[in-house]
Amino acid sequence: MSVGYCCLGSVPHAAPLLARLFSRAIRNACISDCVSSIPTMDKYEAYENYSDFDDESVWDGGHFRYAKPKQATANRKKPAAVRAALTDFNDDVADWVPTYARPLDPKHHERQWLIDSIGPFFRDNVILDVTRRVKGGKEANVYVCVAHPSAGVELIAAKLYRPRMLRTLKNDAVYKAGRQLRGEDGKLLKGRREKLALAQKTTFGKQLDMTWWIGNEFATQLTLFEAGAAVPRPIRHNGNTILMDYVGDEQMAAPTLIDTSPEPGEAAALFGIIMDNVALMLEHHLVHGDLSPYNILYWDGKPVIIDFPQMVNARTNPHAFELLQRDISRVCAYFARFGVRADPARIARDLWLPYMGEIKS
Numbered sequence: 583m584s585v586g587y588c589c590l591g592s593v594p595h596a597a598p599l600l601a602r603l604f605s606r607a608i609r610n611a612c613i614s615d616c617v618s619s620i621p622t623m624d625k626y627e628a629y630e631n632y633s634d635f636d637d638e639s640v641w642d643g644g645h646f647r648y649a650k651p652k653q654a655t656a657n658r659k660k661p662a663a664v665r666a667a668l669t670d671f672n673d674d675v676a677d678w679v680p681t682y683a684r685p686l687d688p689k690h691h692e693r694q695w696l697i698d699s700i701g702p703f704f705r706d707n708v709i710l711d712v713t714r715r716v717k718g719g720k721e722a723n724v725y726v727c728v729a730h731p732s733a734g735v736e737l738i739a740a741k742l743y744r745p746r747m748l749r750t751l752k753n754d755a756v757y758k759a760g761r762q763l764r765g766e767d768g769k770l771l772k773g774r775r776e777k778l779a780l781a782q783k784t785t786f787g788k789q790l791d792m793t794w795w796i797g798n799e800f801a802t803q804l805t806l807f808e809a810g811a812a813v814p815r816p817i818r819h820n821g822n823t824i825l826m827d828y829v830g831d832e833q834m835a836a837p838t839l840i841d842t843s844p845e846p847g848e849a850a851a852l853f854g855i856i857m858d859n860v861a862l863m864l865e866h867h868l869v870h871g872d873l874s875p876y877n878i879l880y881w882d883g884k885p886v887i888i889d890f891p892q893m894v895n896a897r898t899n900p901h902a903f904e905l906l907q908r909d910i911s912r913v914c915a916y917f918a919r920f921g922v923r924a925d926p927a928r929i930a931r932d933l934w935l936p937y938m939g940e941i942k943s
Contacts, residue, residue: 678697678701678704682696682725700725700742707732709729709733709825710727710730712725714726716739725742726830733817735827739814742822743795797819802868803890811887812855812856813886814827814829829881830881838876840916846920850917853914853924855885857910860910860933864933867896869893869899872892877889896938906933907930
């Protein structure tokens with residue numbers, strides 16, 4: 583070793599080489615002392631855990647440092663390329679256009695409104711397609727959707743409220759009286775900011791108001807369905823849209839009572855079923871508030887009651903009895919055309935008095 587050292591020492595620029603030899607000797611001695619204290623592993627495990635102990639060393643003028651492998655710059659993506667890749671990412675929603683919307687002009691307001699409203703349910707594997715519109719109204723449109731296999735049904739009805747729906751609801755103060763304002767999450771809104779926005783009818787206030795109407799309809803419909811009422815099963819709701827069981831078949835949706843003519847022997851039974859549902863609603867402290875032949879469907883010989891955003895709480899709304907009377911009067915007037923004789927004022931009293939004990943003037 584001494585001979586070698588002397589020979590190396592006489593070689594010009596041998597200092598870096600000597601430093602490298604001593605550095606490796608020290609490193610090997612340290613590794614030898616540690617080997618006995620680590621678990622036995624095969625060559626693949628050793629490579630994974632100690633791959634930084636390689637033989638690639640770099641002289642930086644003062645000592646050797648061991649360089650880690652560098653990623654090839656040719657394969658390294660620039661930030662702009664990464665952003666472009668993320669922008670081009672297809673989550674199946676951005677390119678989704680339902681069958682009903684395809685013939686519509688891309689600039690047609692209904693096309694984008696439909697995609698924006700129902701797209702989240704497509705993304706969440708609730709529906710697969712929207713095939714046709716079955717009802718168009720001032721407040722909302724109703725569409726037929728092909729359900730995802732996981733939904734457990736073949737068809738789903740999607741009710742989409744229009745952005746200006748609150749402007750077409752008349753006398754909404756009557757329905758709101760005594761009702762607690764709740765947000766989209768179902769929690770009570772008690773903040774001063776929310777109350778002020780509602781009072782001043784700001785953009786935020788109108789958004790809260792719409793959320794309140796739609797959330798109230800979904801919650802009410804769910805309560806009635808679970809109680810056994812003749813209403814469609816609510817499935818989900820998001821934003822301005824409520825999904826529920828579709829009533830009808832692939833060829834046609836269930837017509838409303840106003841568009842049907844039940845047989846004379848059938849009319850009395852239908853009327854009895856509807857009054858039983860009115861009584862069931864009252865047992866759960868609810869009055870429909872807008873019941874008529876226009877929002878009662880008729881399918882397979884049975885009535886199905888729909889449209890619940892204006893439903894009121896009979897315990898807290900001071901107009902509840904008046905609304906109950908009006909609901910019953912409208913239904914009685916329709917069935918009177920088919921030979922059903924009934925006294926709407928008496929029916930309303932007979933339902934109300936056992937429930938509330940008195941009628942406040």
